[in-house]
Amino acid sequence: MGGRGTNGFLLKNFVFVVMAHNHMASSTHPNAPCAACKFLRRKCIQGCVFSPYFPPEDPIKFTNVHKIFGASNVSKLLNEIAPHQREDAVNSLAYEAEARLKDPVYGCVGAISVLQRQVLRLQKELDATNADLIRFSSNQNMLTMPQSSENYPQTPHALPPDYNTYSWNYDP
Numbered sequence: 001m002g003g004r005g006t007n008g009f010l011l012k013n014f015v016f017v018v019m020a021h022n023h024m025a026s027s028t029h030p031n032a033p034c035a036a037c038k039f040l041r042r043k044c045i046q047g048c049v050f051s052p053y054f055p056p057e058d059p060i061k062f063t064n065v066h067k068i069f070g071a072s073n074v075s076k077l078l079n080e081i082a083p084h085q086r087e088d089a090v091n092s093l094a095y096e097a098e099a100r101l102k103d104p105v106y107g108c109v110g111a112i113s114v115l116q117r118q119v120l121r122l123q124k125e126l127d128a129t130n131a132d133l134i135r136f137s138s139n140q141n142m143l144t145m146p147q148s149s150e151n152y153p154q155t156p157h158a159l160p161p162d163y164n165t166y167s168w169n170y171d172p
């Protein structure tokens with residue numbers, strides 16, 4: 001039983017080592033130019049600013065970014081920011097470029113405004129549901145504890161003005 005567990009552990013480690021080896025073999029191959037240099041038909045020299053972020057396995061990432069921002073602008077931008085922030089910068093450029101290609105008018109602003117409207121709608125729904133809960137629990141208290149005025153919630157008059165439009169039919 002203990003042996004089986006050990007074998008499972010060894011197998012997992014073996015798979016991890018093989019995967020890590022394959023990954024290193026593909027991304028540090030000395031003859032494979034990065035996606036940017038391949039697209040721009042130039043020699044991918046050691047220290048190429050694009051090479052860590054545009055692997056040859058993902059050519060679309062570079063072509064999108066190049067179409068929208070232009071390779072020289074991206075290269076300038078990468079040289080202006082700290083190396084530890086370059087990966088995040090490239091990923092956000094790739095996201096923005098893809099969104100702009102899909103939606104030439106609004107780009108990622110389209111997605112942002114859809115999400116903002118969704119947040120507003122859900123916030124209104126949540127406020128209305130909370131108002132219903134307060135109203136429902138105050139009705140319950142009146143039915144079950146008519147003598148104890150201390151248990152009545154103090155807030156019904158503080159409900160949002162639009163709560164009536166959302167109210168459920170709890171009234172008998």
Ligand SMILES: [Zn+2]
Pocket residue numbers: 033034035036037038043044045048049050051
């Ligand atoms: Zn390169």
